[in-house]
Structures are given as structure tokens and as C-alpha cells.
Amino acid sequence: MAVSAGAAVPAAADTDSRGYLTKMKAQEMWKVADGSGITVAVIDSGVKDVSSWKSESVLPGVSYIEPPFERPDVTYPPHDDFVGHGTTMTAAIVGDGSSGGPKGLAPGAKVLPVRTSVGSPMAFAVASEAARGLRYAADNGAKVINLSIGVTPDWPMDKLKPAVEYAQSKGALIFAAMGNEGEGKNWTNAIAGLPGVIGVGAVDEDGKAMPFSSHGPDTDLVSVGSKAQIRCAENKGWCTGNGGTSYATSLVSASAALVWSAHPEWTANQVARVLIQTAGAPTDGSKRSDWIGYGVARPRKVLLEHAGDPGAPDVDPLAAPAVAKTPAPGADSTASVPPRAQAADAEPGLSWQWPALGGVLVVGLGLAVTVIVKRRRR
Template sequence: MGVIVAAWAVGVGTVMPAAADSDPPDYLKVMKAEELWKVADGSGITVAVVDSGFKEVPGVPSESVLPGLSVMEPPVEQPDKKYSPHEDVSGHGTTMTAAIVGDGSGGGPKGLAPGAKVMPVRTSMGTLMAWAVGAEGAKGIRLAADNGAKIINLSWGDYYGYERLKSAVEYAQSKGVLVFAAMGNEGEGNNAFNLITMAPGVIGVGAIDEKAVALKLSSYGPETDLSAYGSKAPIRCKENTAWCIADGGTSYASALASASAALVWSAHPDWTANQVARVLIETAGGPKDGSKRSDRIGYGAVRPRMVLLEKAGNPGAPDVDPLAPVPTNTPTPTPSTGQTAAAPAKAASAEAGLPWQWLALGAVVAAGLGLAGTLIVKRRRS
């Protein structure tokens, strides 16, 4: 039985403070959002937030959220029960939605792509039926792709549903959809990361603070592709009845990365998902040591301003995944003639085979995230 966990380790949080000097950092100012919105605000782009649903709350304009879909499985004793996508018992999906299209009122965050539309896809995350979210999420990904989503945000992880999720991601990509997934919040523990980020083409997102320093809680590894702000921010709390200040973690970071893609795609509607991903990677604020990428922040912090304001980044080939393995001409090794064959090289992600424990919306939920060595590593790092 798979267990679903949110990639958002926020703890209890604190009620939104009134004093300006205790407000969370203004990451939108750092990202030059006001200037960005003069070029593009996400208009014309639909971001599917496959999560715990959405609840109409102060700070999120109802016109920014589409009717959405629900893939929640009904209880056995109520097989005909239906669930509205515009309900959210935990607040996690509502927070991700606000990070993308919020209007900043009522204590909530101002969304990075306020002109975009969010398609809530409600799963059982945050409910007693959370064990079903892997399969539900896979179904939700397919439905989102079939119903006009250009970007899909996955701010959660699941182990036992990996193969279904991987297949669903492949289907979405065949429809031209760009998929982002949170890396997880176990950087300070066993550093197990979200298995979904191993799926080919998925953009794994880590969390940084306003100074572009990786958060200690942010899970990391070869699957980290980009990073975004995930420190103190307004999040839904108290069973989705209020806004609180807490670490948004990699969930929040993934939502901001999805919003960044919406801005770029809004400005360049003729680009493909591969081209949007490529320019985000090329223009990311890379590691401070000058290296091309690091396991902590990937290729760096998303900087849509570089694309929209500085006109940087080469979109390149429309049908080539920028994260695809690079072909090599390495000859096939000659089999050993000895009695014992040489031990096979360990898969790059196999060492992350440790239990994964994230705070899941107020309750600690443990999920086994043992990354078997037989799983295909997503891409070859250069």
C-alpha cells in the first residue's frame, strides 16, 4: 500500500504577522516580478496543480481558477460518491495555487504568474484515503494533459505508484506538456528524494532562500534540475482556515518554477515544452562556485527575468529534451573471460535508497522511497 506525502514540510507555522518588519522576504522583488508582468504575466497558459484540491479563500481570485477535475476514489461503501475539485481539507493545493495566481490580498501570497489559469486536480492527499494518491495522481496527470494543461505541477511524492506516474508523465509529454516536481524536504535527514523526479523529462525542483542559498531541508541529488524560493512564505494553515508564515519547502519552489515557465511560455506561445525548459535551464542562476550545476540547486535558481527582460537563452530544437541523455560512441566492453564478472557500476541514484519521511500537512507520514538499482536513471549529467 503506497503512502502519499506532501513535499511541503512547514511544521505548525505562525499566524501571519501584522508588523512589516516581520513579513517574509519579498522574493517577487528579487525576481523583478513587477517588471516581468509588463512583458508577460502568464496569460494564455494553464497550469494544472495535481494536489489536494482548491478552496476559495481570500487572496486567490476565483476567475484565476478553472472548474478543475477530481480523481479522488470513492470509499467502498459509497461507490457513487463524487468529490468537488474546489474543496481542500489540507490547504496544500490551495497554497500552491496561490503561489502561482494569488493576488496578495487577505494575507496570502502574490502569485508569480497572475495572468495564468490554474486547473486544480484534486487527489486524496491530506485525507484518510491518501494511500490512493499515486494511482490517482497518475490519472490526474493524464486528464490534465487531455484538458488543456500546458504545465503540470507535482508538489508531492509517491513510491509505489512510480511506474504508473512515469507512464502518465510520458503521456503528458506526448501531448506537449511540461512537468515540474518537488525534490522533497529531507535534506537534513536521510536526504531521500522524490522518486517522481527520476522520470525522464520531469524537472526536479529544489528550494532556496532569497539569497539563492539552498535550504537545509531541501532534498538534493542528481535529479535536481532547477531551484526556486521555498523559505518563509504565506501558506494555508489551521485546517485551511487561515494564512500562516512558514517554510514553503520544495513544494512552494516547484509551484514558483511552474509559474516561471508560465511567464516564459506566455511571452513565447509558439515554443514547445522542450524549448521553455531549455531556456529556463540556460538562464538559471548557477552555482556560486562557477560549476555548471550542483546536486543542491541543479542548474540554478529560475530567473524568468533573464528570458523576458534580458532576452537571454536559446530555445534550440523544439523536439529535443534538454535533459535527455547525451549519446556517446563508447564501444561495448568485451565480456570478461574470467570465472567472475566485474561488478556492474552502481546506478547514480541507487545510493538514495533510504526511507523518505516528510511532514504531511500536520502529521508525519512515512513512505518507503528505496530507489532500486534497477530503476533507469533519468539522465546523464555532464
Template sequence: MQAERMWEASTGEGVTVAVIDSGVDGSVPELQGKLLPGTEFSTDQHGENYDSLGHGTSMAMIIAGRRSGTSAWGLAPGSKILPIRSAGGSWYMAKSIRYAADHGAKVINVSEGGPLTEASKADLLPAIEYANAKGSLIFAATGNSGDKGNAKNYPASLPGAIGVGAVDKSLKVANFSTFGPEVALAAPGVGIPTRCTKELLECVAQGTSQATAIASASAALIWSAHPTWTNNQVLRVMMQTAGKPEDGKVPSKYIGYGIVRPRKVLLDKEGDPGPADVNPLLAARETPAPSRTPRSGDNGDDKKATNPAPKADGFPTWPIIAGGGVAALAVILGGLLIARRKKAQLSTHSR
């Protein structure tokens, strides 16, 4: 993603990203000075800065973490995080989305979800429509069940949310990435440096959660550079400049309109923002996609990647938390995502 080059044009400064998740622990060094006063919508009332899972903290770090020693740091380090601890179901999530929109969040990151039902639709659709009308973008993880049932999750499967799938470093769709018409964009979601939950060890995680955080950070970078654009215009250029499937046909049920590439907007000056008041994703979904013939080797399009991928980590679903193992590994990602300065150390950690 050529992050260090992008930071010469934009770091996400001036953009607030709401992280609706398990809470955000503001005590970690990388998030010092990055958190705005937030809130929580849950039954246990621990506060927005309590995070027993470490999941929300990791998402915040991927988005806005600042350099602290040799640790991983975020893709949009100039942005601010609005922490919203949401635990308990679609009703709490709906309240969280409305709160984020009312408190200045241009970007709303939802790296969690739950089973899509009529009740969850009734809770969330009005909240999503409200946030879009207020000018926010909602990026939501599609889920990690692509290789085991491919269950549909809220809010990613609902109109107005931007469902995000995961790709690996070869730009193939990750085997775990939940797929279908809800996928609007994809982002790197395998081998993402972050922090582990309790010992705060540097480690690597994978999942559509991490991909969603990268998509949210990408939007923050673009919006910071173009502060007069609306949410529809930021989304439109993200869709236009995304890396397309090998056959060029979109949308793909695995990577949607492509893999996010904010550098194409920031460095190459590509993308036409177009009309301010037309949601490009909703408009595109109203137009039937052309038929296509499946072929082997597509970049996550008609034929799913056959290369093995790690099991996904950390996609909280409410009321049940689903998690997996995390290999603790500090890595150098080169130009992929997050700058690293020190050589990697290998350790292990599991939740």
C-alpha cells in the first residue's frame, strides 16, 4: 500500500473514526493521545476504555496507532478514535451507530457482528440509514465463516453498510472470508501486526475484522486529503480505484468492487468523486451485474482461492464471542501495510 509514501500526502488528520467493538484500552502506548471521549452500550457498564478481549484495542491500533518504539502502528496515524463499547446484540449496536454519527465520526468501523435475522434488520436498518444521512461511512466485517457455512452477519449484510472481505498477501481472497453480495470491498486481512490481548505482546492476527480496520483507515486517509467530499464521494473513489478481480468484472462475490488502494487517490490522483448526494454502492446494487463464466485462477472472483489460509482471529459475534488462536510474531511487512523498524521476534500467544 506504500504507506510511508501516502503519509507524505495524508495521515488521516482531522478525521474521527468510531470503533464500535469490545472497548478500546487507552493505556497502550500506541493509543496515547489518540482517543476521544466515548461511551458504551452494554449490560455490564465497565466503560468504553475497558477491553477484556483486546479486539477493539487492536482495531484502533490498526487504524490510528502511533509509532511507539518498535511496535506496529496504524495506517492512518493522524486520525482520532471514538471508542464505543458495544456488547449485547443488534439493539446495542444500533444505538452505537447513532451515537457515532451524532458525535462527529466520519468513519464508523464495525469489526463485529451477529446472526442476520428480521429482528436485527429492524434494529439496525434505521440506524444505518440515519448514519448515512448524517454523512458517515459504515465499514463492517463480513465475517470469518467463508470456509464453514458462510453465515450472513449484521450489519455487513444490510443496505447502507460497506461489507469488507479479507485477502492475503498474494491478493487472493482468504479462505475464511465470508462471501456473497454483501461484500463491497476487500482489504488485507492475513498477517496483520497488532497487539495480543493481555500480555501486550507484539503479534500477528488475521480476519475480516482486520481487513475492515484497514478499509476504515483508508477512508480516513482519503477524507483527510479531501475534507470537502461527502461520504458518497469518498466511497465512490474507493470503489473506482480498488484493485479489481483478474477478469475485471465487478462486483465479485469475494472481493466486491476490489481491494482498497488509497494510494491511487492520494498519490496518483485517480478517482472521480462524482455527485455528492448519490450513494454509489446502493446505486450500483440496483443495477443488475452482467453474467460471467467462472474460470480458474481469478483473483478472488468466480473461483475462490485454493491456497491454504490461516484460520481467522477475533470476529466477535453477539451474544456469542467467536475467537481463534493468534500466532505471536513481529514481522516486517515491507510496503504492504504498517511500517516496522526492527527485525522480527518469534513468540507464541493464544487467547
């Protein structure tokens, strides 16, 4: 399930090259809230210390990569990253726009890096490492947990499901990338299918679902997933390339951080509810679709227009959603040309797919590489 991508090119100096920050009215939102007071855990491939964010923006974090049996002396610090995936997610959330990297959507937030084996020959261990990471994040103050990694639907959930439930019991709001397998078998991230987890898909700058975006009843929100500033090959410098559902997920996590920063008294359910209520809904009039869920995340509606009703603090807004499935590509001859769905008032984000790194790497980059496991609504 490795994902291919077009050749990445060195990033230009413009930190809003696709205009998504401008369209989201980021500058105006930051006058109300910039994510301050909110910790976002990024459970991914680690984070390489680069000059693209302030030193205080990234916390020490933890690494759960075990050393090879034959090299017990080897260590894998959280502030390192084989492939740049986690580094890109971190910059999308708290970047300062320097050195060719992106300006983060929630620059005042803190990122708590949790390093897993994504991007390494030990990627088979990512699910158990992510489970440990969820518990660590919840115990160390993370309000938002970003999982731009995933697992396939047949992956055992005996460790991940209890870890998700534990993090939720601690008040954390979890976002998981749907995956970048929409044009093939349409495998979706099994983590996104767990109760209470927000599944995130990718759209382009016009709000149209990206054809590669994995989709289904577990799609809840979307953000932009086209060209973005991502880390170049071997995590050397910044390049412009496709971001995919991974980047889209980081933007939705950052959106939650902005809303929570403005309303620190709200619970995870309330933050999720207003993001769903204020999303740019499908233009066909449906409440939701399998391609774009309830629509494009628009935190500006909450911060600048005071829209959304947070509702009950202890009720999951996804507990009993009205599901209106969208037919898969080719299933309906009368359907529009892919992508199949479009959201109103799109606010560009990113959607990048990573170069293929070998079959074992399906765990972190293509589903945002993927090892997928998704949620069924209860």
C-alpha cells in the first residue's frame, strides 16, 4: 500500500504557496487564538530539529522504537526522523515559515513528538508503538492527538483500541488520516473507525475530494491535501510535493487546537461538535458524504463568527450520525467525474503522498502511508 508521488521540487520562499492560510483567514484567527495552551501529540516518525519553528514549540517527547536485537546499544531519540513525515506534520501545526518550511496553522500550540518505527525496517511494530504513544500523550497533557499514520482493516486492534479509549478517558481528541488508497482497494485506516476518533480525508483547494483519498462511513472531516511544503528525500531540506490525508489531518488537528485555545473550558466532544457543525458541507445538499464527511474544517467560523453550539460536554457528536454513503468511483454512471464530492467554502489545506519506501512502509506514509484500521459508528 505504498504511495507514489510526483517528483518533489525545492520549496519556494512563500510559506503560503497554495493560499490555504489566507483562505482560512489565519492572520485574523491568530488575533483571537493561535493555539496557545494546547498540546498536540504527533504520533509519527519523530521530528527532526530544523529551523522551521521556535525551539519552545516542540516538547522533548518520547521514542518507542526498540533497538535491533543485534544492536542493543542503538538509540532512536524522538528528535530525529528517518523520512521527514513527522517533521512535516509538526511544521504544518507549529511551523514559523522559515527555511522554506510551512507556516503552521496553530503556531502558538506545542507539539509533543512520539516517535514510532514509521519509515524504518521495523515498521511492523508501529501499531503497538502507537498504542503506547496514545497512552503517553494522554498522560503528558496532550489535548489533541494527531495520527497521520494508520493500519489496515485486518490489523489486530487488541492494543490500539484500549489505548484510544484510555486517551479519550483522559479528555483527548483524536484525529486519524483516512489514507491515500482511494483509487485502489480503498483501504481505510482502521484507527479512524474506532468510536470517537475523527477520520480525516483530503480535498483540493476548491473543496473537491482528492481521488486518492480513502473514503467511507468513517470520513468525518476533510482539509486540503494538494501541494505543500514537505520534507525532501532523506529528510534533507524542504520541497514542494503532494501532502495527502496526512497533511490534511495535521491541519484539522491544528484547527482543533485553535478552537480549544479560544475555549479552554470545552471538552473534546464540544470541540469536535463545533468543528462538525461549522464544516463546509457537501454542495449536493447532503448532510455528509463518504468522500468528505461533514465537510471542510473551518475554525474561522468558530473564532471569527462565533458559530457552532458546543452542546453537551459528555456526548460524542459522532455517536449516531446520519450516514449518507457516496458511491465509489464508477459505481454510478450519472455521478460527476471524480472526485465524487465537493465541499462548500473550501479552505485549502494540503494533500501529499509520499514516495514509495518499500512494502513494509505502508504503516505511516501513504495513509498517510498506512497501516490502516478504522471505526464503525456505534
